[in-house]
Amino acid sequence: MNGASRILRRTAVALLLGFAGLMALAGEAAAHRLKLFVTAEAGEIAGYAFFIGGGRPEGVDFAVKVTDGREVHRGRTDAHGAFRWRPETAADYTVVVDAGDGHWTEATITADRLTAAVGPQTPSTSPPTVKAATAAPASETTAAACPEPVDAAALARLVEARVDAAVARQLRPLIEAQVAAEGRVRFNDVMGGVGMIVGLAGAGLWATARRRRSEGEAS
């Protein structure tokens, strides 16, 4: 029994040292899982895939699917694991990235985040313009200072697109941070898992000791 307790002590010390070393090595305890960051930028679906703990899957397949599972686009990620695609109509799109070694992830982007730039587009693809002062000869003095828009709807769309772009720009780091934080392995969780394993071992020992005692009583 003395030998057993010695190896227990030795292994426990080695385990703790190894554990501390791993933690120090990994810094922000890194982990292994492929995650996906997707956002809408000016009507484009853009984003990148990343491994929790670092690394991006470069040059791997990504596919864009619609809700019924039909594939509408397929491409490859660039050297930074990033992808970009402009859909023709606004709809719910699911982006699937397959790293090619069994790592696989997907994320969905909803139609309402694409609507402003893609959605109810006017048949003419020319951007909404503001009429020049010369086009309104009737009021030369005021037109120069305050040009009239072609129509209110076009102006509204223009403003909405610009606001969307600005909000997307500001939100991007926030969503990125949120996606990264979601997958981060927390020290507390790791310790909780180790504690559970210790508890399981204790339960196992208790069960075997109980069985041995009841066998001893029976005989």
Next chain:
Amino acid sequence: MAHIPDGVLSAPVLIGGAALAVGGLALGLRRLEERDIPKTAMLAAVFFVASLVSVPVGPSSIHLLLAGTMGMVLGPAAIPAVFVGLLLQAVLFGFGGLTSLGVDVVDIAFPGVMLALLAGPMVRRAEGWRLVAIGGVVAGLAVVGTAGMVSLALALSSADYLPSLRVIAVTYLPLAAVEAVIGGFLVGFLARVKPEVLGRQATREAAA
């Protein structure tokens, strides 16, 4: 890599993997002696923590599996140890799915346990550098075995997720090399300080 998420594998593969894992678990638990429980739990904890830490390599990222090492130290008890580690990783961190847990256990634990069983007689007899080399080969081959099993599970499920040979080669081969070094070193170390762990006769230096 070895943590296959939910929704990738087909039902027959999932059921087959689960059945094999249950069989392995039963075998491992039946062989588990009372005095082996702390050792098994410690290696389960090491596996749980070590395979959370990943390093980017090439287009993917890798983490330690330690299956060969666990197989040499624990024998079939490595299967319950891997099961507990993977279950906690799935529940706490979402690494690998719960439905694919059986397949993951089979992929990771079985190659290590089988190679360790095959190499058992050699591990018990070999000395010095030969022993270190055997430990390294078992640990390294266990990784290759896991790569093969993962690829097989994916290939049997759907052509969509067929892993590319290039990615597997650039990610698993460095891992196999690293694990070979760890496995060889650990077996050499255990043979000196605690040979009984490997099923070897206690030598005089170790007993002293």
